[in-house]
Amino acid sequence: MAKAVLIIEDEPDANAILAQVVAQQGFDVFQTYSGRDGLAQARKQPPDLLLLDLMLPDVDGFEICETLRASRETNLIPIVMATALADTEHRVHGYRVGANCYVAKPYTREQILQAIDKALAWKQEIIHNHVEGEISFDVASEMQFLIEVNDILSSLFLLTPLDERSAARLRRALLEMGQNAIEWGNRSQVDKPVKITYRLQSDRVVLTIRDQGAGFTPDRIPHAARDEDPLGHIPVREVMGLREGGFGILITRGLVDEMKYNEAGNEVTIVQKFAARAMAAD
Amino acid sequence: MIDVPWEMLDVALMVYLRSAYPDGQVPDVVRKRVTLDRSRPLAELLGDLPFERYESAAPFPCTVFALRLGAAHYPHIKMEIRPFPNQHGFVFWVNTHDQFFTPDARCRDGERWREVVSRNRELKQAVERAWAEGKLPTFVTAMQESMAQASQQVRSEPRSSPVT
Numbered sequence: 001m002a003k004a005v006l007i008i009e010d011e012p013d014a015n016a017i018l019a020q021v022v023a024q025q026g027f028d029v030f031q032t033y034s035g036r037d038g039l040a041q042a043r044k045q046p047p048d049l050l051l052l053d054l055m056l057p058d059v060d061g062f063e064i065c066e067t068l069r070a071s072r073e074t075n076l077i078p079i080v081m082a083t084a085l086a087d088t089e090h091r092v093h094g095y096r097v098g099a100n101c102y103v104a105k106p107y108t109r110e111q112i113l114q115a116i117d118k119a120l121a122w123k124q125e126i127i128h129n130h131v132e133g134e135i136s137f138d139v140a141s142e143m144q145f146l147i148e149v150n151d152i153l154s155s156l157f158l159l160t161p162l163d164e165r166s167a168a169r170l171r172r173a174l175l176e177m178g179q180n181a182i183e184w185g186n187r188s189q190v191d192k193p194v195k196i197t198y199r200l201q202s203d204r205v206v207l208t209i210r211d212q213g214a215g216f217t218p219d220r221i222p223h224a225a226r227d228e229d230p231l232g233h234i235p236v237r238e239v240m241g242l243r244e245g246g247f248g249i250l251i252t253r254g255l256v257d258e259m260k261y262n263e264a265g266n267e268v269t270i271v272q273k274f275a276a277r278a279m280a281a282d
Numbered sequence: 283m284i285d286v287p288w289e290m291l292d293v294a295l296m297v298y299l300r301s302a303y304p305d306g307q308v309p310d311v312v313r314k315r316v317t318l319d320r321s322r323p324l325a326e327l328l329g330d331l332p333f334e335r336y337e338s339a340a341p342f343p344c345t346v347f348a349l350r351l352g353a354a355h356y357p358h359i360k361m362e363i364r365p366f367p368n369q370h371g372f373v374f375w376v377n378t379h380d381q382f383f384t385p386d387a388r389c390r391d392g393e394r395w396r397e398v399v400s401r402n403r404e405l406k407q408a409v410e411r412a413w414a415e416g417k418l419p420t421f422v423t424a425m426q427e428s429m430a431q432a433s434q435q436v437r438s439e440p441r442s443s444p445v446t
Contacts, residue, residue, distance in 0.1 A: 013407055017425045024429055055381060057400065085381055086340050104340035106375060106421040108367060109428040111341060 003120075004028045006047035008038030008064065009082070010056050014105070018051055018082065021109050022116070035059030039067060046074050049119055051112075052099075054083040054090070062097050069098035069150065070168055075157045076126065078119030082107060095146040096175070126154050134200075138193035145178045145194065152198055156205060161274045169255040170205075170272045176248040177209045177268050185211025185266055204257070204273040215265030224249055283325045284347075284365055284372045290418055291324065291363075294374050295351075297412045298361050301405060302353035312351050328363070341366060348377065353405055356380070356398055361409075368424035375421060376409050378402035 005027045009015040012033070019029045030047065032038040035056035042050060042064075050068070054061035061081060068074040079101075081094045086104035094102045100122050101115035139145040153171055156162045162170070178194065186192040197208040224233055227250065253259050258271035295316050299308055315332040327333065334348045344365040351361050358379040366373040380399050385392035410420045 011403060011407060013410065013422050017422050020429060021425065024432065055384075055399075057396065060384065086338060106341055106364060106366060106373060106424075108341045109425055109432065 002026055002028045003048035004030060004045075005049045005051060005116075006030045006032065006038065006042055007051045008032050008035065008042075008056065008061070009051070009053040010034060011053070014053070014082075018112070021112055022051070025113065025116075035061065035064055039064050042068055042074060042077065043071075046077055049078045049080065049116060051116075052079055052081050054081060054085050054094070062093060065094070065099055066097040069153070070164055072157050072164060075154055076123055078116075078123050080112070080115045080119050082112065082115075092143060092146065095143055095150070098150045100150075122151075126151065126158060134197060136195060136197040138195055139178075139182075140190045140193045142179070142182055145182060145196075146175075148196065149174050149178065152196075152207075156200075159200060160205065162205070162272070163274075166272055166274075170207075170270075173252045173255040173259075173270055173272075174207065174209075176252045177270065180248050181209050181211035181213075181268075185213035185215075187213070204271055206269060206271050208267060208269045210267040213266050215262075227253075283328070284363065286324050286328070286363055286372060288320065288324055290374075291318075293416050294361065294413060294418055295349075297416060297418075298351055298376075298409050301409045301412060302351060302359065305354070307354070309352070309357075315349055315351065334360070338364070353402070355401055359402060359405065366419070366421075366424050368419055368427055370419045373419045373421050373424050374410070374413050376406040378406055 005022045007015055007018050007022075007029065009018060009031075010033050015031055015033060019031050023029050027049075030041060032041050035058045038050075038052075038056075039059060041047075052061045052064060056064075061083065065079055065081070068077055068079065079099050081099045081102045082105065083090070083094075083102070084105045085091075091102050091104075100119040103111050103115050137148065139148055149171060152174070153167055156167065156170070178196070181194045182188060186194060192212040194212075195208075195210040197210075199206045199208075224247075252270065256270045257273045259268065261268050299312075299316070303312075318327060318332075328347045329335070332349060334350065335345050336348070338344055338346045342365075346365070347363045348360040349362075350357075351359065353359050360377040360379055362375040362377050363372050364375045365371065378399070380402050383395070385395050389395070410422065414420045414423045
């Protein structure tokens with residue numbers, strides 16, 4: 001049986017050419033021309049792979065990708081973004097919402113086929129090489145980190161009873177803490193990887209994020225929000241010339257079941273329980 | 283440096299302007315931009331005004347050459363000459379130049395902006411189709427070329443199938 005590829009692309013010529021490229025490789029092709037139709041089709045009959053344009057007239061491609069990744073039924077669809085948005089900012093956003101590959105127009109036939117092969121291989125790897133117990137890996141860049149977060153969430157959907165709401169919260173928590181580790185802990189130095197460890201237990205997942213910075217005392221950061229005074233840090237940030245924000249730790253604390261820093265302050269452990277969250281959601 | 287024949291550029295410009303300004307009212311500033319110094323080699327001309335240049339990563343790291351020709355309804359659209367690994371070494375491309383802004387649902391002018399974007403896409407498609415009909419290299423014709431080559435290869439050496 002041939003694998004099914006769903007195309008969501010509103011430009012008829014680009015849609016047709018993608019369809020021809022994948023049909024030539026022996027895939028079954030399903031073409032849709034709007035975000036809403038494409039999303040409905042993907043939910044109704046999850047394809048083996050999705051080729052996704054981003055600038056769609058109704059629902060944009062980023063939102064479609066994020067929606068599919070957030071659902072247990074559609075989380076493992078390999079997604080290739082094929083788009084005219086070629087800049088790094090959009091590329092990072094694509095990986096942030098869960099793309100497996102990102103190909104900028106005008107792409108070549110070979111680039112599309114390579115992206116398809118890579119995205120299909122990702123799914124096979126998640127299914128066949130999943131790790132139960134503990135796994136550690138280093139990430140050196142924001143892009144790599146975003147890809148790893150997606151992989152972690154996909155593995156959790158596959159291996160655990162984690163519900164969709166908890167998965168969304170855990171994703172946000174991971175993104176916040178990972179960003180902190182890369183940006184503040186390691187000062188965005190790519191030669192200093194961030195170490196991520198995740199351990200699956202019968203009722204929970206335990207994630208540890210460790211940077212190579214000097215560490216800090218999380219309750220004593222003047223430019224970060226605190227429980228007792230969530231907005232008190234804003235004037236401090238203005239004086240320091242920092243962008244709006246500083247809520248990462250506070251938000252993360254509210255998203256997960258447990259969160260704690262090590263003594264040095266360069267390693268954070270977050271815990272999400274499966275059963276407790278599932279019951280709370282009920 | 284990419285080698286664009288003058289004849290191709292002439293046809294590309296004529297087709298573009300006819301589609302972008304259907305009433306023939308091409309603004310003076312655009313007329314000036316398409317009045318190119320034909321005594322100079324085109325390859326040299328691409329490096330000078332009125333051509334704009336920018337670096338792109340697609341389909342590989344390269345320099346893109348653009349002429350801001352606009353359209354009757356939106357002045358920022360560009361006609362681009364983009365390096366591409368096809369028979370000619372480049373494709374003509376319409377850059378709608380409207381990807382920097384996505385209005386949210388509450389934006390008062392959101393609907394009007396979406397109409398502009400929609401018209402830009404229609405124009406892009408009309409121009410690129412007309413170029414292809416005029417035998418000019420476009421993204422679609424380059425992809426078709428690539429698929430035809432792959433078909434020939436498959437006939438002599440079958441590729442592994444994704445069928446499971």
